[in-house]
Amino acid sequence: MIGYLPGRxxxxxxxxYTPLAVAAGLLFLAFAFRSPAAVWAVVxxxxxxxxxxxxxxxVLRPAAMLALPTWILLTVLHGLLGGPPxxxxxxxxxxxxxVERALVFGGRIAAILFAFLTxxxxxxxxxxxxxxxxxxxxxxxxxxxxxxxxxxxxxRARVRQIxxxxxxxxxxxxxxxxxxxxxxxxxxxxxxxSALAEVDEQALALDVRGGSxxxxxxxxxxxxxxxxDRLVRWTVLVGVVAAYAWKFAGAGR
Amino acid sequence: xxALVTLERVGFRYPGSARPALRDVSVTIDAGTVTGVTxxxxxxxxxxxxxxxxxxxxxxxxxxxGTRHLATERVGIVFATPWTQLTGLASTVLGEVAFGPASLGxxxxxxxxxxxxxxxxxxxAHLAExxxxxLSGGELQRVVVASVLAxxxxxxxxxxxxxxxxxxxxxxxxxxxxxxxxxxxxxxVATPDTERLARVADRVLALEDGRLVRAGPATAxxxxxxxxxxxxxxxxxxxxxxxxxxALGRIxx
Numbered sequence: 001m002i003g004y005l006p007g008r009x010x011x012x013x014x015x016x017y018t019p020l021a022v023a024a025g026l027l028f029l030a031f032a033f034r035s036p037a038a039v040w041a042v043v044x045x046x047x048x049x050x051x052x053x054x055x056x057x058x059v060l061r062p063a064a065m066l067a068l069p070t071w072i073l074l075t076v077l078h079g080l081l082g083g084p085p086x087x088x089x090x091x092x093x094x095x096x097x098x099v100e101r102a103l104v105f106g107g108r109i110a111a112i113l114f115a116f117l118t119x120x121x122x123x124x125x126x127x128x129x130x131x132x133x134x135x136x137x138x139x140x141x142x143x144x145x146x147x148x149x150x151x152x153x154x155x156r157a158r159v160r161q162i163x164x165x166x167x168x169x170x171x172x173x174x175x176x177x178x179x180x181x182x183x184x185x186x187x188x189x190x191x192x193x194s195a196l197a198e199v200d201e202q203a204l205a206l207d208v209r210g211g212s213x214x215x216x217x218x219x220x221x222x223x224x225x226x227x228x229d230r231l232v233r234w235t236v237l238v239g240v241v242a243a244y245a246w247k248f249a250g251a252g253r
Numbered sequence: 254x255x256a257l258v259t260l261e262r263v264g265f266r267y268p269g270s271a272r273p274a275l276r277d278v279s280v281t282i283d284a285g286t287v288t289g290v291t292x293x294x295x296x297x298x299x300x301x302x303x304x305x306x307x308x309x310x311x312x313x314x315x316x317x318x319g320t321r322h323l324a325t326e327r328v329g330i331v332f333a334t335p336w337t338q339l340t341g342l343a344s345t346v347l348g349e350v351a352f353g354p355a356s357l358g359x360x361x362x363x364x365x366x367x368x369x370x371x372x373x374x375x376x377x378a379h380l381a382e383x384x385x386x387x388l389s390g391g392e393l394q395r396v397v398v399a400s401v402l403a404x405x406x407x408x409x410x411x412x413x414x415x416x417x418x419x420x421x422x423x424x425x426x427x428x429x430x431x432x433x434x435x436x437x438x439x440x441x442v443a444t445p446d447t448e449r450l451a452r453v454a455d456r457v458l459a460l461e462d463g464r465l466v467r468a469g470p471a472t473a474x475x476x477x478x479x480x481x482x483x484x485x486x487x488x489x490x491x492x493x494x495x496x497x498x499x500a501l502g503r504i505x506x
Contacts, residue, residue, distance in 0.1 A: 124344060125341075125342065126342060126343050126344035126348060127344075129342045129343075133355075139356065142342075143342070146341075146342060147341070150341060154341070197337075198337045200312075200313070201332055201334070201337035201338060202337055202338070202341075203312060204308055204312055204330060204332075205330075205332075205337070205338040205339075205340070205397075206340060207308075207312060208328060208329050208330050208353075208401065208404070208406075209340070209352055209353035209356060209400060209401070209404060210352075210353050210354075210355075210356025210357050210404070211340075211356060213356050213357055213358075215357075215358045216358050217355050217356050217358060218354075218355040218357075218358055218359060218360065218361055218364050219355075219361075220348060220351055220355055220361060220364060220365065221348075
């Protein structure tokens with residue numbers, strides 16, 4: 001999994017709402033289509049989105065790691081256990097409608113992963129905070145969203161520290177699957193306990209710094225929302241509405 | 254002097270704990286003074302800070318007995334570990350320090366002026382554009398203290414604030430406390446560093462097993478520092494010097 005990756009791409013420089021809107025638009029488009037070709041066209045668009053942000057390489061590996069088990073499961077479930085007609089693939093007989101369904105579902109998962117990992121990698125959390133503050137979003141909602149976006153990198157850093165500390169004390173994390181499972185205890189317990197302690201102190205720290213204050217916060221450096229950003233977001237909205245209109249008109253195949 | 258905090262026969266018990274963390278504590282904290290709190294680990298010093306600052310039981314849970322009167326809502330707190338006290342929502346030190354005043358909805362110029370003044374007071378103005386994640390523990394702790402001072406608290410509560418600082422940084426931090434008090438704030442600091450405390454505290458509270466066992470001027474309460482013990486053994490008349498600087502001053506006279 002990845003978090004924000006600093007860069008100078010157009011997505012990094014865009015208003016933070018723009019990459020998020022594009023990611024959300026790709027998600028909706030992936031579900032608007034029912035044919036494998038159309039869904040995989042959305043996957044290609046999502047990959048192009050990642051490339052535009054200069055993060056295609058960084059996004060590819062975690063997306064594949066997350067998608068691959070689901071693709072295998074979908075292929076087994078729908079391809080091998082689906083109904084006729086069947087296609088002969090060497091010694092295997094794959095269900096043609098099952099394979100089509102697996103391609104659609106697998107494509108949707110791929111598109112969602114590409115889109116949202118790209119948004120995560122290109123939207124700097126502090127800029128998103130400023131953008132939301134400038135729009136008058138209550139701090140509680142901002143914190144909820146941004147802490148969710150940043151939780152994975154923070155947990156990874158903490159896991160790394162705990163692994164280092166436990167290895168210094170003789171913990172072996174390699175070996176057989178059983179040994180790896182055994183090693184989880186000394187890693188998970190301090191991870192959970194330290195996370196709980198941090199939550200307590202951070203709640204106090206935010207409280208004394210006005211985190212729970214009523215009223216509108218002051219945005220110190222709100223990111224510029226250029227006409228180009230607004231055009232992209234409106235285009236995404238119109239595209240999604242058009243795709244769903246097309247779908248509900250019965251032409252979505 | 255104006256009493257900012259008045260505790261009368263206060264007791265406190267954490268949730269799930271059978272043993273009270275504070276027992277029958279009566280004390281007054283005045284504006285414009287530095288009050289030190291000392292005691293062994295588990296003596297209740299940190300709990301006294303949380304109770305006096307109004308954080309316990311509001312944020313910690315637990316049960317408070319006795320009477321507490323807190324004459325202000327503007328309370329700042331600093332813990333020993335700086336990493337848990339960052340908002341995680343700012344990409345620069347200036348943004349981190351400005352977070353509190355911005356939460357109060359003050360005008361942008363006033364927010365930035367308060368943040369810059371606090372950074373100057375802590376001697377870390379040169380770090381203003383740095384990413385907080387790249388700072389050392391000592392630098393970060395000074396940023397955390399600046400973040401709290403930028404809120405101009407009436408009551409500043411510090412729990413072992415120099416634990417992560419080098420000796421020079423700790424000296425600088427403790428030297429700042431009387432100037433905060435001189436602006437009219439009450440400063441309440443818990444620390445095992447009795448020598449530095451002796452230099453700045455107008456009054457010291459000593460706790461044992463949750464009870465207030467001694468209270469008075471530093472020279473009366475902190476008579477067991479290393480320097481004081483040496484001075485006593487050498488037959489030095491009272492009041493005993495409590496730190497090296499005081500001893501050198503005595504010798505010079």
